[in-house]
Amino acid sequence: MIQTSDLAKCGVWLLLLAWLTLGASPPRPASAATTLPGTPTPTEIEARIKQAQSLKGLDEAARTALIDDYRRAAAALDAAAEYAAKAGAFTRALEEAPNQAAEIRKQVAAGQDDVKAAVPGPVGLSSEELEQQLAKTRTETAAAEARIGELDKAIDGAAARTSEARGRVADLRQLLEQLDTDAQAPAPPNQSPEATQAAAWVLATRRQALTAESRALEQELASQSARDELYRAQREQQALNLRRVKERQTQLQEVQDQRRKREAEQARRETEDAQRAAVNKHPLVQDAANENAKLTGTLGELAGQLDQFAELLAQTERERKRIESDFRGARERIDVAGVNQALGQVLIDRRQDLPDLRKFRKEIAARNDRIAEATLSQIRFREEQRALRDLDAVLTEMAAANPAAQTDEVRDELAQLLEKRRALIDKALAGTDAYIRKQGEINDAAEQLIQSAADYDAFLAQNLLWVRSTDPLSFKSLSALPGAAAWLLSPRGWMEALRVLGYESLHSPLPGVGGLAVLLLLWKQGAIKRAILATAEPLRRVRTDRFGYTLEAIGLTLVAALPVPLTILLLGHALSASIEATSFTRAIGNGLTKVSLGLYFLRAFRLTCLPGGVADRHFRWESDVLKKIRRHLRWFTPFIVVSSLIAYALYLNRDSVNSDSLGRLVLIGAMLGTAVFLGTLLNPRSGVLARLLAAHPDDWANRLRNLWYAIIVGAPLALGLLAGLGFLYTAGTLFESLVQSAWLALGLVMLQQVIVRWLVYTRRDLALQAAMERQSTRRAAAASAGGRGAARDGEATDAPPPVEEPEPDLAILDEQTRKLLHASIFILAVLGLWWLWSPTLPALNIFRKIVLWHSATTVDGAQQLVPVTAADAGLVVVILSVALIAAKNLPALIEILLLRRSSVNAGTRYAVRTLVSYAITAIAILTAFGALGLRWSQVQWLVAGMSVGIGFGLQEIVANFISGIIILFERPVRVGDTVTIGGVTGIVTKIEIRATTIRNWDRQELIVPNKEFITGRLLNWTLTDQLNRIVITVGIEYGSDARLALTLLTETAAANPRVLKDPPPLATLEAFGDNALTLVLRCYLETMEIRQGVTTEMHLAIEQAFREHGIGIAFPQREINISARDTIDVRLHRVEPVDHQPPPGP
Structure with a gap:
């Protein structure tokens, strides 16, 4: 809905335009605005700009700042001249508008009774001239309605503009007082003379501009009533002109409709005569007569529909004007007296009387379909029109296709019918053009009605929800x-x-x-x-x-x-x-x-x-x-x-x-x-x-x-x-x-x-x-083992175990879909609530009238005070609430979408999710600050001070935060990586703002500050890939077959399906130990998760293989030397095993 302040501004400019067109008195020179002492002229400022550009001894930053100050002073002088011109226009309006309004009303009174007499009748106009006159009247009607609309906007926005101007005058007083205070402040000690003078010029020109603006606003307020009267008189004059144009358009339309009806009726009679005359004629003549009859029927239908369209268009226009009139009246009453109980009940009834906009939208869609069909018919008519341009060629083609039609009599009759058809097609094209144009005009009128009704409904919804509609219960x-x-x-x-x-x-x-x-x-x-x-x-x-x-x-x-x-x-x-x-x-x-x-x-x-x-x-x-x-x-x-x-x-x-x-x-x-x-x-x-x-x-x-x-x-x-x-x-x-x-x-x-x-x-x-597939696999394995004659239960067969296909991880699938489901339901809930409560939302605009404080901002080089209202505070609450929910759910939704791509690993998903959460939070905070009127230019000094304080007091926290950002972007560690830091090995589970969490193999969680990963030494086992190596050390007895042992180690590693074949396992004889031959097996695994399990499997397999081949695993051997003064008697005694038999019976 158009704001009343904008409407008032349109009215101001309309009045200034009227002065130029009505021969107002010559304007006063711009120097009528008083030039304050110490204020430079534009020539002086331009000279100083050139001087600053060539001045030596200034660095580039100081030169740029100096030139910017001069240019700000020049812009302020231009603004002062513009405000002085406006003040002069308002002063002239105060003096001349009453006389002009009276003169216009005299002209209107003199022309009220001769509206129809002043309109010449469209007698003797040809069809082409009639159509041209209609097009001209339609253009004049649109222009007159546009001028009336501009005047209505100016009249309706006068009250709001008055209030806005008074508020601006009060703000200007405060700004002028602030400028006076700034002008009395001493210059900085290290400032150059040129910069000091430029700053003084900025203050002086700024003060002159604000003073000129204040005078212009005062003149605007003083001339408001006179200009309103002039607007109303001009509207009455434009309304009279519109009535004249409408009357002329009505007469032309009636003549055109009557002529179209007569032509259609005449064509129908001629076609019927032609049909009767062709009854016993050649079939081609009969077909041509019938085609003409169909086309004549189409012309008659078009003529009847065009008559209905004229009435429908007039009805739609009347309904639109009624709604707009009610809208203007309601707005004027509310602007003057506010919404009280009596007016509230009237407006409630008016809202119930508003038309059903869904009906109009359906009708517009149906008319668009009919316009498309008429356009296709028009294309067919034009194609046939082009084909009938050369009648001789058409007759020759028809005679060639039908030899019986080559007689002169048939040819003459066909020529007459085709000539008649060509004339009918011309009329059909004209009628179709009028049909499409009328349908379009009705659609335009309906669109305007829908817009007016929607604006009126929003206005009523904004004001009715907070008014008492009846007396309290008594x-x-x-x-x-x-x-x-x-x-x-x-x-x-x-x-x-x-x-x-x-x-x-x-x-x-x-x-x-x-x-x-x-x-x-x-x-x-x-x-x-x-x-x-x-x-x-x-x-x-x-x-x-x-x-x-x-x-x-x-x-x-x-x-x-x-x-x-x-x-x-x-x-x-x-x-x-x-x-x-x-x-x-x-x-x-x-x-x-x-x-x-x-x-x-x-x-x-x-x-x-x-x-x-x-x-x-x-x-x-x-x-x-x-x-x-x-x-x-x-x-x-x-x-x-x-x-x-x-x-x-x-x-x-x-x-x-x-x-x-x-x-x-x-x-x-x-x-x-x-x-x-x-x-x-x-x-x-x-x-x-x-x-x-x-x-x-x-x-x-x-x-x-x-x-x-x-x-x-x-x-x-x-x-x-x-x-x-x-x-x-x-x-x-x-x-x-x-x-x-x-x-x-x-x-x-x-x-x-x-x-x-x-x-x-x-x-x-x-x-x-999955269960059925596992069962089928077990049955196939059992059948295969039975066919080969497995000897013993519990022993593995010689065939390798079947490779199981990976099953879908149902827990992960359920978690992903659960997150996606919650996010989808949340989005649907927000959209549904917005749709349900949208008719009520305009009522919240009342909170814009509750001003909490003012925020200073610069608009077009001029400093203005912008109110911060309760609506802005409510918007901040909504923004932060939505951001909180979005920061919690949206990153998870993005992670689910990224999870569908097999190339995106867990670390990347976590980094994207964390960064999206940070971005949502930052955008929400900045947007909330902007809604509260806190802009960067106003809080940068606070941010600078906080930066100094943070640099001294919170440097560790900031360092960890920045390190966390670096980790997420540079990604030396990722969620899911296996790392070793500070003697602790574990898996990274979380990377947060201040610290990263590592879970070791004992399920203990170690909190490591993010700075440690950037400034300290870090071992990442899975940075480039998950490939890792396990080392198994085995000691065998001296005298054992070392080559056989190495072979068994290699075969055992190759038999394990989870040990990689490339790089291949490697078994080596590392050393001759004190008690054993030291063998080492090195083999590679695909992921870190299987490391402990494979190590256990390899130990068990090596022990079994060595035991089956008679290779003993060495254990420590020690020689004991006993020293004593006396001889020690050492005896070896063999103990026979005792046969444990039951005692004899009694």
Whole structure:
């Protein structure tokens, strides 16, 4: 919507243009603005700029700063001259505008009575001249309407411009005081004389510019009333001119339509005569006559449609002008007196009278289709017109194709008919051009109507939501309850409803067809419910489960919920849309139509929660949760439907007494009932979410359960209080949006459950396929082993073990899809809430009127104070909230998308995710600062001071932060790398702002500052690839076959499938030890994760191979020398084994 300040500015420039066109007095010279002492002239400034460019002894930075100061001074002088010219124009307006307005009104009064007499009649104009005159009048009409629109904008924006100018005058006083203070401040001690003088000139010229602007604004305010009168007089003059042009256009259009009708009628008669004359003639003559007859019928249809288009265009223009007139009147009233209760009720009625814009958009689309069809017809006509330019060639071709048509008689008759067809085609082309043009004009008018209605609706939405629409609830309003109840229960009204239903059942096929559909659905209710239960049986086993059963059950549930809502919808349509409808039946019918959709949602949700239904068997909801939902829906459904029907009927009847009494009480009751329903059902301790919250104690939903529960229950209660205080329209509008938001939330929950059900089915199906493949592999291996005659159980066969195909990692798949699902649901929720609440959002503009503080900014070289409002503060809250959610979810979504590319490893994904999170946070902070009026030019000194403080006090933290950024970009380490730093080896699990986390093999987490990775020594085992080497040292006994041992080591390594063949394993004899021959086996692995497992496998395999080949693994041997003075008697005694036999019996 166009801002009123912009409109006022357009009016100012329009007045200045009027001075030039109406021969205003010559302007005063620009020097009329007082030149302050010490202010330079433009010539002096230009000379100093040239001097500075050639001045020696200045560095380049100082020279640039000096020239910039001179140029700022020159720009300020130009601004002062411009403001002085404006002040002069406003002064002349104050003196001359009253006389000019009076003169214009005299001319208007003299020309009011001779509008039609002054328009010459279009007598004797040819068709071409008539079309040219019409095109000229259309251009003049558009120009006159544009001029009237500019004048309307200037008139409508006058009040806002006055307020803006007064505020700017106050701001200028503060800026001038600040300039005076700056001028008295001493110059910096090290500043050059040239820079000092340039700074003084900047202050002086800036002061002159602000002074001139202040004078111009004062003259603008003084001449405001005189200029407004002139604008209104000029509008009256332009309106008179428009009436004259319109009258001329109407006369020309009538003449053209009448002439087109006469020509079409004449062509029809001539064509019919030609058809009758060609009855017994040659077939080619008959075909040509028939083609002419068809084309004549097309011309007649075009003429009739063009007449209808003229009326439709006039009707659309009238509706647009009515809306724009109402819009201007409402805006003027609100600008003058604000929105009060009486005006608020009037504007509410006006908003209800606004046309349905969806209807106009559909009509525009249909007309565009007809324009496309007419364009194709036009192309065909032109092709035929080109073909008929040479009639002799056409006749010759026709005679060659049909020898019987070569006679002179047939040729002459065909020539006459083709000549007639050529004339008809010319008229058809002209008619099609007019058809396309008229359709386009109607579309343009409809587009303008839609824009005007949308602007008007946004304006009303902005102002109506905060105004009291009726008196607070009192005994006086309650005294109208009997009358409202009598109207609602009136026997006469219900007899009218029965009469309307009877009439519709006899004269409209819809009730009959709809009634048959309802009876069919009621007859099949039992079969549908049995079919829903039957879809749950195959879900018991994995082999018979199919996701299609869930979709089938949902579809059947939606069909089963149809009968009662469809019946209510049919009754409502019949009562409201019938030509026999009365005000009572329309109110009841519209109420039934509105509640039918909500009833359908409630019934569908209740059927979803039935035992054996979709929520029970397909979504696996707990049975006690479903019982609670069914129990509360049993009383809430009839309660909310009946109360909503009564409230809608009383409100739509347009009787404020009934809607303010009984309607308000019923609406408050509906809000209280909704609060009870939601409070009972969603109670964090005893509601349907209790177990879910208890299962996730650390989740934000559980931590904030008291907050969101208070909001959910308190919102309907607060709206009921608003309705009781007289804000009935506000409460009703917000309550309807809340109900729609609840349906959106329920729909998203159902969608999420359907997707989860698909994920579970997919996971189970993948697991089943993997299990079947493993079983098939085992059977094939067993059969192969049996065929080769495996000798012993538990021993491996000579054949190598089968290589298993990699299975899908179901846990990772589920985690990825879960993140993507949450992000998708969040995006859908944001879009849905924006769509639902968009009609209400304009009302938030009222917070722009609450100014918190002012922020100084420079616009076009001039310093201005920009207000920071409560709306800006709210925008900051929204920005930070969205950024918090986005920083948490968007990087994960990006990681999922990158995960689909096999070339992107985990470290790259983590780096991208972290950097995106940092970027979102930085952008959000900068945007929030900008919304609060904090710009870089204002906070750079603060940032500089903080930088110094950080350099001394937080240098370690900053160093670690910068090192973290370097790590993410340079990537010496990545998440998932195996590193050794400070004697600790482990896997990098997290890289955060200050430190990096390493988890060692004992599952201990080491927090290492990021600076250590940049400035210290680091061993990264997996920087370029995951390839690594294990070294196995074995000692064998002296006397063993060393060559055989080396061969066994190499064969053992080659037999392990997880040991790489390239580079090949290497076994070497490293040393002759004290007790053993030292052998070393070196082999390479593909990843670090399998290092410990392969090491164990290799140790076991080497021990078994050495044992089978009689090679002993050495153990330490020690010689003991015993020294003693006396001889030690050493004896070797062999002990025979004792035969343990049972003792003899008694």
